[in-house]
Amino acid sequence: MYVSMNWLKDYIDIGMDIDEFAEKMTMSGTMVEDINISGENIKDVIVGKIETVIRHPNADKLLICQVDIGKEKLQVVTGADNIAEGDYVPVAVHGAVLPGGLEIKKGEIRGEISEGMLCSAVELGIPKAVIPEKIKDGIWILDKTYPLGENIVKALDLSDEIIEFEITSNRPDCLSVIGIAREAGATLNKKVNYPKIEVRETEEKADDYISVEIEDTEGCNRYVARVIKNVKIDSSPRWMQQRLMRTGVRPINNIVDITNYVMLEYGQPLHAFDLSFIEGNKIIVRKAEDGESITTLDGIKRKPDVSMTVIADTKKSLAIAGVMGGGQSEVTENSDTILLESANFDANTTRLTSKKLSLRTEASSRFEKGVDPNIARLAADRACQLIVQLGAGEVLKGAVDVYPEEIKPHEVIVRPERINNFLGISLNNEEMVDIFKKLELGTENSGDTIKITVPTYRMDLLMEADFAEEVARIFGYDKIPPTMAKGNITVGGKPDGQIIEDIAKDLLNGMGFNEILTYSFVSPKTADMVNLDKNDTKRNMIKLINPLGDETSVMRTGLLPNMLEVAARNVNHKVENFKAFEIGQIFVPRNNPDNELPHEIPNLVIAMYGKEDFFALKGVIETLLDNLGIDEYEFVVERNNPTYHPGRCANIVVKDKTLGTIGELNPIVIENYDLNQRCYCAELDFSIMLELTRIEKSYEPLAKYPSITMDFAVVVDKAVLAKQIEDIIRTEGGNILESFKLFDVYEGDQIGKGLKNIAYTITYRDKERTLTDEEAKAVHNSILSEISEKLGGRLRQ
Amino acid sequence: MESRLKALEEKAKSEIKKADSIKVLEKARIHYLGKKGELTKILRGMGAIDAAERPRVGRIANTVRENIENELDKAMDAIKGKELENRLQLETIDVTMPGKEIKIGRRHPLTQTMDDLKDIFISMGFEVAEGPEIETVYYNFDALNAPKNHPSRDMSDTFYINENVILRTQTSPVQVRVMEKTKPPIRIVSLGRCFRNDTPDATHSPMFYQIEGLVVDRGITMGDLKGTLEVFAKHFFGPDTLIKFRPHNFPFTEPSAEVDATCFKCGGKGCGVCKGSGWMEVLGSGMVHPNVLRNCGIDPEIYSGFAFGMGIDRLAMQKYGIDDIRLLFENDMRFIDQF
Structure with missing residues (x-):
């Protein structure tokens, strides 16, 4: 919302500089977003009169003018073609500076002296969008005579300060100069001088010309119509044009400008119809009919649907209520009698209509935020007053005012003590009443309570808390003393899940993995990209109705696709060694998506490429699980997970639960993501990890008795798994088995085709006494004989 | 011999x-x-x-x-x-040759910022609460007193899964979930992902992170809100930080306030980061709206409370001098290695 300070000062004496005013308004709740100074940075541009115009002898498109600037005459060369002898124009003389910083210097243009420059409106800093048609192109031909040589900023009143306010959605009443004046009055404790509205009317009555019927009382709360005869369409005066332009509105003609001016002044959108196009002398506010169409002012044929409200006569619709008028009944230079509409349209209906038609106007944006129905008549009268004042027409007596259900000011009772306790301040009743009075609220102080009468434009003041805010902001947020909450002391902390997550992150960081964070939504194509099985439940992804694009249209059912995208990006950026993980939610739909939220399951994905192999990643997983106190995990061969290399993939299983999968990516997936190298990944269900994690620690006495270490090497079939040997070691080792470690695997000619040599070192210990060599050997031998018996192992000496 | x-x-x-x-x-x-x-x-x-x-x-x-x-x-x-x-x-060696590289991984800068925030609020007696990223319209809007026709509910602002289910646009629904289940005193913060229908550019991301704070007890005042956030700001932004409360409007608080902090870069003198004003808008806050308390089964005649919310991405960007939010979600290792 832009407000011209020149305009605002009509209603209130600010009495301080703009920055101080802006700060005070911001601190009382009407935030100043920006301040623009117009007429600034214009130096030495003055009024001149064109005496003669001749063609430039050496250039077809240039003119040479002799310009009278009062004390002297200048020769100016110009390229504009809209000038004539006798025109008053802005002249930038030698040494002049224009708003863009352009400096004007005397010079020669194609052999002819030019002692200055004639200026357009744009060159004087007027935004192109708001310049009236008449002066839009070429040099700004001034509307009348001015003293020659007068500074243009003074002559045209270009100097002003324009404040841009941010108006919050609860205060639509501030979307007007009067509304801002009212807030300024409360903030600065000053009286607001509202315009005195008196309309000089003719003897003829408006209701002899027109009647109004509101059929759609849901879409329209009130409709005020006034009639103006003998309309003389002309430009509006300069002061009005300038106020409009500074507020971002382009002047059109006196009638249109007046409707816009009053809208900006009071916040009430107005519309003028050419009465001669209204058939049956009747305005009907009704719902649009099926199949109806209307060409709006912007020349577009629109088809309102039956949910929308239209303004119609007895034959046809004339306008889309609260959004835009129709082209046919538009006020033109030929209009003689007009109907001025000041109506109150329903916020929600207007909002939906505007949205469906993709048509947002100044009017619709005001109605959809809410306009006070009680200003409709006031605004109509104000417009009529201006029409008479500008000589734009004669106003007929009275108004046709249909207002089926009058909205009256409401009353709220508040308790000053409670407001004080709520805010942490201590004002007495009088001080509080004083604040309410500054806000022009009616008050009745009765000791414990204050009864407040709320004007209808303050739709936001409904309950005590709302008045607490009014007290706080006028008293000053900055004056409320900061305190610490008294009463119960609470112990802070985080959920177990987050504690465990932190430990897992520390472990992974310690092992060199960076944490990544990626979008929760992905492309549905990711299912194919990671080569999911046709029947994989992960293909069942939750869809967004209104995604930004296909790439982010479904909720992820796994973390791997995003991780691989990140890996690919890093391959592209020539990152040679990549180690990363992400912990985040995956989303699993339920059977009844309308009534049940989906499962959100935390998952962990780890990936690495570079100088790595499967066992490097396996070591990472083992370290992670060991340090989270998850034991009894097993890596079970998995040959059917199409995301992974069929010979290099395992499921990680703890008892009956599958924690996740580890493997080298299937070459198909590597190619899909253009990774150009082997990549090792693990996907784990973090929710299961959370269940299994045991972070409590307890001490176990250190071993008192010595251990015995023995090695063995066996030759087995290549297909025999380490796990098979280790299972035997575990079973046969019994309670004297302390630990074992695979220390060598060898394949080669000496061993024989299809065979491998595999070597372990085993440590035995008895916790209760010293173990004898014989005891250890007996167990060791039973391990060896079991291996040779069950796995066909041949012991190597 | x-x-x-x-x-x-x-x-x-x-x-x-x-x-x-x-x-x-x-x-x-x-x-x-x-x-x-x-x-x-x-x-x-x-x-x-x-x-x-x-x-x-x-x-x-x-x-x-x-x-x-x-x-x-x-x-x-x-x-x-x-x-x-x-x-x-x-055995003499060239001790000036480089050491063996040990690569330590880094937490994502957003996580580091969240860790800092959690530490501060936990030390002030706040408990960390969690809620789902896919939310109902009820928890995200209705229970928080958002008007039925509030533009933030539009498809152009909010991602919908069906007409009742959305991707949460704020962490505030966690407030409601906590208040429904817990009796005052309540003192929680909740951090997490939020989603809005914004096309990514240097300052917008369809996914971002927020922290939400809520205190409900008997006799909680707006002064308490100011005091709590002052302590927070001095911890997070530095001991010389000043904060300023400006009136604003949020559906779920009344009175509502936006909070500015003195620019961490220039300390309030005015610089490029704060566009010369010396201040930076850091959070939204206010006294919990009585309708919200009532929606959660808490009697606003007995209890009062305050709430606040901040964009974590913006805090992280300000703190580390990151000028493009998209960098946070590109996960370039050369970026993450820096934190």
């Missing part, structure tokens, strides 16, 4: 002096003092000596043995010292 012993001593000494390795010395030891060595050989002749003379000659022999042994030990020490010196010389 006496003279033979003396001669032996001299001979041994001169030989020891010439020795240049441990091996030679060991040989000398065996040659002179060994079981079959020179000294033993001489002493075998003791039988031929007068019995009265024997003790004296014996003492001389012992002295000779001791002298030779001393000489051997001395030479041994010298040679060992020299050999060690040689070895150390040979």
